[in-house]
Amino acid sequence: MRFSYRRSATDEQVIEVDIVPLPDRAGVYRVTVGEHVIELSDQLLHHAAFFKEAGEITLQFEGREYHLFDASQRRRPAPIGAGDLRAPMAGKIIHVLVQPGEHVKAGATLLILEAMKMEQQITAPRDGVVARLLCRVGDQVTAGTDLVMLEPTPAALPEPHTR
Amino acid sequence: MHKLLVANRGEIAVRIIRAARELSLRTVAVYSEVDRDAPHTHLADEAYLLGPPEPAQSYLDSARLLDVARTSGADAVHPGYGFLAENAVFAEDCRRAGLLYVGPSAEAIRQMGSKILSKQIAERAGVPVVPSYHAPDATTLAQQGPDVAARLGYPILVKASAGGGGKGMRIVERPADLLPALEAGAREAQQAFGDATLLLEKYILHPRHIEVQVLGDHFGNRVHLFERECSIQRRHQKIVEETPAPAVDAALRQRLTSAALRLAAAVQYTNAGTVEFLVGPDGDFYFLEMNTRIQVEHPITELVTGLDLVHQQLRIARGEPLAFTQEQVSQRGHAIECRLYAEDPAHGFLPATGRIRVLREPYGPGRRIDSGITLHQEITPYYDPILAKLISYGATRQEALWRMQALLRDYTILGVTTNRQFLLDVMTAAAFAAGETDTAFLERHFAAWQPTVTVSDEVLALIVLGELLQRHGPYPDALAATASAAPDIAVTTPWHRYDGWRIGGRP
Numbered sequence: 278m279r280f281s282y283r284r285s286a287t288d289e290q291v292i293e294v295d296i297v298p299l300p301d302r303a304g305v306y307r308v309t310v311g312e313h314v315i316e317l318s319d320q321l322l323h324h325a326a327f328f329k330e331a332g333e334i335t336l337q338f339e340g341r342e343y344h345l346f347d348a349s350q351r352r353r354p355a356p357i358g359a360g361d362l363r364a365p366m367a368g369k370i371i372h373v374l375v376q377p378g379e380h381v382k383a384g385a386t387l388l389i390l391e392a393m394k395m396e397q398q399i400t401a402p403r404d405g406v407v408a409r410l411l412c413r414v415g416d417q418v419t420a421g422t423d424l425v426m427l428e429p430t431p432a433a434l435p436e437p438h439t440r
Numbered sequence: 441m442h443k444l445l446v447a448n449r450g451e452i453a454v455r456i457i458r459a460a461r462e463l464s465l466r467t468v469a470v471y472s473e474v475d476r477d478a479p480h481t482h483l484a485d486e487a488y489l490l491g492p493p494e495p496a497q498s499y500l501d502s503a504r505l506l507d508v509a510r511t512s513g514a515d516a517v518h519p520g521y522g523f524l525a526e527n528a529v530f531a532e533d534c535r536r537a538g539l540l541y542v543g544p545s546a547e548a549i550r551q552m553g554s555k556i557l558s559k560q561i562a563e564r565a566g567v568p569v570v571p572s573y574h575a576p577d578a579t580t581l582a583q584q585g586p587d588v589a590a591r592l593g594y595p596i597l598v599k600a601s602a603g604g605g606g607k608g609m610r611i612v613e614r615p616a617d618l619l620p621a622l623e624a625g626a627r628e629a630q631q632a633f634g635d636a637t638l639l640l641e642k643y644i645l646h647p648r649h650i651e652v653q654v655l656g657d658h659f660g661n662r663v664h665l666f667e668r669e670c671s672i673q674r675r676h677q678k679i680v681e682e683t684p685a686p687a688v689d690a691a692l693r694q695r696l697t698s699a700a701l702r703l704a705a706a707v708q709y710t711n712a713g714t715v716e717f718l719v720g721p722d723g724d725f726y727f728l729e730m731n732t733r734i735q736v737e738h739p740i741t742e743l744v745t746g747l748d749l750v751h752q753q754l755r756i757a758r759g760e761p762l763a764f765t766q767e768q769v770s771q772r773g774h775a776i777e778c779r780l781y782a783e784d785p786a787h788g789f790l791p792a793t794g795r796i797r798v799l800r801e802p803y804g805p806g807r808r809i810d811s812g813i814t815l816h817q818e819i820t821p822y823y824d825p826i827l828a829k830l831i832s833y834g835a836t837r838q839e840a841l842w843r844m845q846a847l848l849r850d851y852t853i854l855g856v857t858t859n860r861q862f863l864l865d866v867m868t869a870a871a872f873a874a875g876e877t878d879t880a881f882l883e884r885h886f887a888a889w890q891p892t893v894t895v896s897d898e899v900l901a902l903i904v905l906g907e908l909l910q911r912h913g914p915y916p917d918a919l920a921a922t923a924s925a926a927p928d929i930a931v932t933t934p935w936h937r938y939d940g941w942r943i944g945g946r947p
Contacts, residue, residue: 280904284895296904306908308901315901319909327906328797328854336903337798340849340864343895345903367793367821369494392821393782393791417821420793 281348286333291348362399362425364418368392373414379407380430387425388412404430441516441540441758442466445509446484448520449499451812451828452734453480456518459750468512470505472498474820479812486512493822499523502530506537516540516757518750522824525733526553542757544656544732548707552730562727565706567699570718570726572641574601578626581638582619589618592642598622600629601637611643644726646878647718649673650685651731652700653741655752656710661762664697665741665749666771671877672866674789679859680866681737682776683744686837686875692723703730712738712753718879736829739810740775743833774840775833778848778863782825785862786890791825794818797855806833806843809851819856827858837875841867861891 282292295309304319325338332350336343372389375381381401388399405427412424443466446456457467457480469484474493481487488508490498498504500523509517517534519525525543528550534541543549552558559569573588575581589596589612598610598621610621622638630636653665669685670678688696700715714735716728738749747769756762782792799815811828813819819827830847834840848864866872871885895903 278908280907282900282903292900294900294904296901296908306901306905308897308904310897310900313897315898317898317901317905319905321902322906322909325902325906326798326800326852326854327903327910329907329910330797330855334903334907335854336899336906337852337854338899338902340861341892342854342861343899343903344893345895345900365787366790368791369821392793393823393825395791397790 282334283346283348285344286346288346362387362402362423362427364390364399364420364422364424365397366390366392367419368397368417370412370414370416370418370424371396373410373412375407375410375425377407377410381405381407381427390418390424399424401427403427406430441754443468443512443514444516444518444542444754445470445505445512445514445539446480446518446520447499447505448518448523448525449475449478449480449812449823450826451810452520452522452736454483454812455810456520456750457483459748460518460754462748463751463754465516465754468508468514470499470508472822474818474822477814478817479814488512493820495523495822499823502527502533505530506533506539509534509537509539514539516542516754518542518753519733521733521736526731528553540757542711542753544707544709544711544713548709548713549732551707552713552732555729558729559727561706562703565702567703567715567727568725570641570644572639574639578622578636578638581640582622585618585622585640586615588640589615592640595643595645597641597643598625599639599641600625600633600635601639602629602633602635644718644720646721646880647671648685648687648878649678649716649728650688650696650719650725651714651716651735652697653735653738653749654700654704654709654713654715655749655756655762656704656708656713657756657762658710658759659761660708662701662704662709663762663764663766663769664701665745665747665769667693667696668735668737668740669877670737671879672872672881673879674785674882678737679779679781679863680777680872681740682774682837682840683740684771684774686877687719692719692725696725699725699727703727711756712749721878736779736826737777739808739829739831740777743775743808743831744771744773745769746772773833773835774837775831776840776844776867777829777831778844778867779826779859780828780830780851780853780863781859782819782827782856783859784857785859785886789859791821792819792857793821794856796853798852799854800850800852801828802847802850802852806840807831807847808833809847813853827853827856830863841873862886862889865889 278296280294297307299305308315328335332347334345368390371391375387383401383403385401386398390397408426408428444460445468446453460467467484469480469487470490471481472490472493475481490504517539524530526549528546531541531549532546562569571592596612610625612618612621625638626636648671650667650669652667656662667685667688668681668683670681672680703715712734714731717725718728719725742749783789784792795818801809801811808831813827832840832843832847834843845867
């Protein structure tokens with residue numbers, strides 16, 4: 278039986294894995310990963326815990342935690358990175374420091390999000406104009422929620438190509 | 441005292457409710473809308489809804505808490521830690537409402553809650569505080585500064601009087617750098633606080649954070665229950681504590697504990713409290729603050745002294761004298777605590793939320809788990825992200841450490857990001873084993889920490905096996921499934937579950 282995985286939700290590369298139970302050895306399975314053949318016993322699972330949700334697999338084994346993504350499910354949008362205007366954690370918007378139409382410099386604080394007694398500043402990843410505010414003070418947001426739409430400042434647009 | 445209202449949630453509420461029931465008290469829990477099914481809510485004899493999840497409208501709403509006390513007929517209140525613990529007004533309000541408050545007097549809470557007042561009281565009690573110099577004006581500071589700094593000893597800290605948050609703060613290593621630092625510091629302080637006044641403070645290099653547990657009854661008896669070292673901190677919050685402190689010898693222990701008792705006596709302290717110190721590598725120590733409540737890390741003291749601190753708190757509050765003397769208390773063996781938080785150590789320890797999908801809490805000899813969570817519980821962003829405290833005990837530090845490493849490996853929680861692997865790596869670090877712990881430990885050794893992410897082929901094989909068994913059940917069903925031409929048709933077996941699985945262990 279064949280399964281396919283990605284190492285991260287956005288990874289393009291897919292790992293194919295084959296598994297067959299050995300008919301003459303109860304509880305023993307043969308797994309093929311590329312050229313690599315591994316025989317393992319289901320006894321090992323006594324030391325493991327496994328959880329799968331929305332195509333993401335989490336395995337805890339001998340104290341370490343591993344994450345893998347089911348490649349039969351759709352790839353996800355790129356995860357939240359530095360300077361992204363999405364909520365990095367679930368929480369409550371406690372301050373909105375900008376107005377739509379306002380010009381902001383890279384690094385300027387746009388909003389403050391609070392969760393579990395911790396404040397997190399949401400800062401502008403680049404110079405720009407606040408196109409839209411997607412949240413209000415008091416809103417409870419989940420991790421990954423879009424908070425602000427920022428457009429490049431007109432001056433920062435690439436110069437028209439002239440010769 | 442017959443009925444105790446526990447004005448808290450999570451692991452500490454569970455801990456207090458259990459202790460109260462052991463003393464044959466009826467218990468009253470309070471909960472917010474998101475804690476309807478939390479462990480503490482179900483554990484108590486009665487439970488009352490406080491309101492919406494926001495702390496201000498639930499666990500911090502003292503008027504509502506007093507209402508619940510009245511309605512339920514409770515005659516005592518335990519504040520736990522955080523929320524309204526260390527709130528002198530709440531303590532006073534409880535007493536005015538005729539309730540026993542399980543903690544010190546409102547006056548002691550107020551005195552120790554003030555940074556300035558508590559230091560003055562400490563100095564008067566002969567408890568060392570960090571030596572500092574406040575000049576009346578900038579000219580005097582520039583004139584006196586070099587002499588004062590030489591007397592306090594380099595390195596010296598230049599701080600804004602009005603300050604906080606590190607603004608205007610400079611560490612000066614050499615006399616030649618002092619005057620430029622004073623000028624720059626004054627400019628920065630003026631800009632940040634509108635006040636250029638600076639002060640000089642001795643900078644304690646490589647300090648350890650060591651605290652002393654004290655208990656006092658209403659008959660003037662006071663004992664200390666030895667020290668705890670809590671140097672391993674992130675964002676100035678402790679994550680690992682141990683006792684005895686590796687760097688404290690009998691002589692230093694004697695000096696620390698007697699200083700703590702002097703301070704406790706100075707405010708006629710009753711109930712459980714903790715005096716925190718910074719301890720330099722030379723064994724000099726300085727008073728930081730006193731916490732006028734039960735501490736998160738109280739279990740390690742319980743393990744080495746054999747005393748139940750929450751029992752002691754309740755018995756003191758209901759008017760019993762301490763049942764033992766200082767001479768009858770001893771430190772036996774070694775205990776370590778790790779705080780399990782819903783947070784991501786790889787991303788600035790940001791709090792994490794989610795639903796607990798798999799939970800295995802591996803109890804055993806020398807392992808104590810003070811847990812406030814349950815399977816399928818939603819971890820919300822409203823409260824402190826502590827999930828559980830993992831505590832190990834051993835005859836020696838090495839034994840306690842082995843047990844903690846195993847406890848962290850075996851403790852299984854999936855569905856919400858935790859600091860479990862981070863704690864495991866701290867517990868297996870050579871520097872920790874060597875007892876080389878100071879408050880910069882995590883910055884020094886774990887600043888760029890990332891979890892192991894490489895999925896080896898062996899781990900991949902295990903995942904595939906897990907998936908196969910989850911879909912098709914164990915051999916021989918799996919054999920039939922792989923032999924069939926339609927591998928994705930799931931066979932209904934007990935293995936076919938979507939809520940995570942595991943084999944072995946407790947349900």
